[in-house]
Amino acid sequence: MRKRVLAILMALVALCAFSVAEExxxxxxxxxxxxxxxxxxxxxxxxxxxxxxxxxxxxxxxxxxxxxxxxxxxxxxxxxxxxxxxxxxxxxxxxxxxxxxxxxxxxxxxxxxxxxxxxxxxxxxxxxxxxxxxxxxxxxxxxxxxxxxxxxxxxxxxxxxxxxxxxxxxxxxxxxxxxxxxxxxxxxxxxxxxxxxxxxxxxxxxxxxxxxxxxxxxxxxxxxxxxxxxxxxxxxxxxxxxxxxxxxxxxxxxxxGSGSEADTKSTNVIDLMVDDRDKPVEELATRLLETEQTYTGNYEFDTVQLLAGEIPKDMPMDFPIPENARIVGSIVRDQKRISIVLDVNQTPEQVFDFYKEQMAAGDRGVKYSVEYDKIIVCRGKKNPALTISAYPVEDGTTDVRLDVHTDPKYLPCRKTEDMESSLKPLQKYEVPSDALVKFYEQYSSVGGDFVGTSDLLKSSMSSLSLVGHTGDQLKSANWTKQDEGNDGSSAWSTWVVQDEDALTWNALLWAVELPGTPNERFLGVQAKLQSDGNVSTQTDLNDSGIVATRQSYNNSENTEVGNESSIEELAIRLMEPLDPGVLQEVQLFVGQLPDNMPIDLPIPDYARIIGSMIQGRKSINIVLDAHLTPEQVLDFYRESMAAGNWSEIEQRRGFAFNEIKLVMCQNSNDPPLTIRAYPVESSPTDVRLNIETDPEYSPCKACREIEDNWLKPLPRLLAPSDSKEFNQGSGTSRSDLVSTSITMETSMNSSVLVAHYGNQFKAANWTKQAEGDSASFAWSTWTLQDEDALTWRAFLWAVDLPGTANERFVGVQAKLLND
The missing domain is CATH 1.25.40.10 (Tetratricopeptide repeat domain)
Incomplete structure (x- = not known):
């Protein structure tokens, strides 16, 4: 009896203590x-x-x-x-x-x-x-x-x-x-x-x-x-x-038409400085335009072709031009993308209606989507798309841009805005009933030729069983297995399917048992669109119209470039920043810098100033030819700017290409200076200087340190020198886990690629724990104790994209280990 009373009293005390703590x-x-x-x-x-x-x-x-x-x-x-x-x-x-x-x-x-x-x-x-x-x-x-x-x-x-x-x-x-x-x-x-x-x-x-x-x-x-x-x-x-x-x-x-004299001097007026005619505007324009696409790791520039007053002769698709439209000109980039500039005496709405009607005539397969200031016309997912953009101009005309993209990696007709269809032809697969999903991620390329999904999960299933479990779901979705294999700790299988648009996809399914952890698995599946020869991927325009390329300046002093004024106009129009409904100011300064520079900027001795450009009064771009190596160019600016209390800021962590680049800041509220230097065969080093005067985008802001280091504790991971980026992929950061990925083309296979990035982990004081590879993918695991004495484990992997020769998907995930 006493024991029972004592138990009741103890329970009451505990209850009271909890109530007090709760209060x-x-x-x-x-x-x-x-x-x-x-x-x-x-x-x-x-x-x-x-x-x-x-x-x-x-x-x-x-x-x-x-x-x-x-x-x-x-x-x-x-x-x-x-x-x-x-x-x-x-x-x-x-x-x-x-x-x-x-x-x-x-x-x-x-x-x-x-x-x-x-x-x-x-x-x-x-x-x-x-x-x-x-x-x-x-x-x-x-x-x-x-x-x-x-x-x-x-x-x-x-x-x-x-x-x-x-x-x-x-x-x-x-x-x-x-x-x-x-x-x-x-x-x-x-x-x-x-x-x-x-x-x-x-x-x-x-x-x-x-x-x-x-x-x-x-x-x-x-x-x-x-x-x-x-x-x-x-x-x-x-x-x-x-x-x-x-x-x-x-x-x-x-x-x-009611603007004052001050109005006519607004930033929307296009100003072209051509005082030095010995340095042709077409060279400056070409050099500026060739950098519009992302640089690749081996410093290959886009091939840029300017055609003043005309369009290429051999277009990859037929499309009409509105009556009485003025053709300002066109540009061809890397033989894969064609942009045309028109002046049309119609409203933007009338322009859109014209193309909807004309492109649909006699072809029931034409579909189009509307996005604010543009429409996209598609004839099936295998063909190039026509994108029509239209912007009203003060003189009553409409600035029309026609864009034809033939690169199958960026065809907008393959895009989907349906969330449920974002992973097509894959889907979000069901994990085993005993599995605890610790992290889920999905990714896709810009144009929809590559999709994938991965899970970090805890499950009693082996890698082989997980691949079999997920493979059954692929099979039920009409995929056909091609091959499979396993080495005990990892397993994989390859699959093929033809989707509802008669496009063929190859998929790689894989799973790895993470060493040193009880029952943790990494499961992934990547699908790649198979190139079947039905997509137009190249347009030969070398014999068409008036062409201005870098090679023409290097090889000939008397290149025929046609009508000078039309080249100038075409160049400016192509470089106008197109905010919705607004054509912002573009100023070109041939052979010189702008008069009122926001910072004191040194120029290397004997450097040739090709020219400069101001876009929207916020961004200044300068092009130089310097008789220094790219590394010497960066050292010149480090030393020269240090005298004015400028300092170099840390570049972002995670995957990056071997771009020779330097970002310098003086104060948190001042414009930053970005220096890029590119080696050019048999030519001086190509130097690009950028001054960003809009504080909203300045990397010098104090809070940017947090933004740029969001992938801590991962190091900066530089790609192989021969690599070309397709898609920067997705990234995730939270207090106990960070991840990022990238898709690239490189001659390195997955095993060599993992070793390449592993060397950079080692240089950043990570310690390798385990590694493995198979026919189509490779991986390694690493640990690090950071400056706060916290221990992290990283999983690095590379996958050969199925159905391709040199395309790889690379990812890394770092997780904070429990004490």
């Missing part, structure tokens, strides 16, 4: 809330930590801690706090919603959408979840799905308008989001109606400023300048010094 925890939550509301974020986090120490299951404390950490921009820690809240109550729409929004802020859009779907599953009437899911879908380019999400949010707000204290505020943003999506889809009138609804529903007029600007910009782009000015005036009444709106109003006034 004290609640007090710490309240104290944290007070600190947070008064702007003491760091102190608030410490208070919430006290609360969670006393009661680890206090969900309110974890949610409040997540909010405070997010405000401090400690997003990884914030996400961890929200994840803990979802573990405490998996049915809490508040916890899932907070985590979804944090993922949205971190630009991890796929994961954000999955979290919002959990919210909607718990509460289908959660309008905010629908609205923010629409934002994530918009960022991924899934316009139709995003529009549906915004419309569902608005329907919920309308049905339940009396029960939400902040309905009008949220309603404003739902209408605003709908307007943005409609604008991108080219449904301009509907977009303006949505912006009007957002402006009308804003509880505070200042909350409507963004929508008033969006409405004004769209009206200006449609040629309705008077209405645009009214929208801009509403903004200026609330924010009279808004530089962007002042400039936009100035452009609208010019379009009406």
């Amino acid at each position: 004290i925890a609640e007090d710490w939550v309240k104290k944290g809330d007070e600190l947070y509301e008064n702007g003491y974020g760091e102190e608030a986090v410490k208070a919430y930590d006290k609360a969670t120490e006393l009661n680890p299951n206090n969900m309110a404390a974890w949610l409040a801690k997540g909010t405070a950490l997010s405000c401090l921009e400690r997003h990884d820690e914030s996400l961890d706090a929200y994840m803990r809240a979802t573990e405490i109550d998996p049915k809490s729409d508040q916890a899932w919603g907070a985590m979804a929004y944090e993922l949205l802020l971190m630009k991890r859009y796929n994961q954000s959408i999955e979290a919002y779907e959990r919210v909607i599953q718990i509460d289908p009437k959660n309008a905010r979840a629908w609205e923010e899911k629409g934002e994530a879908l918009e960022e991924l380019g899934a316009h139709e799905s995003a529009l549906s999400a915004f419309e569902e949010a608005l329907r919920i707000y309308e049905d339940d308008i009396q029960n939400s204290t902040d309905t009008f505020f949220n309603n404003t943003f739902a209408w605003s989001g709908k307007g943005d999506i409609l604008k991108k889809m080219g449904r301009r009138e509907e977009a303006i109606e949505a912006y009007d609804k957002a402006i009308e529903s804003a509880p505070n007029p200042r909350l409507a400023i963004v929508d008033l600007i969006s409405k004004g910009d769209l009206l200006k782009a449609m040629g309705r300048s008077e209405e645009a000015i009214l929208a801009y005036d509403e903004v200026l009444q609330m924010d009279p010094d808004n530089a962007y709106v002042l400039k936009s109003k100035e452009l609208a006034l010019k379009a009406l």
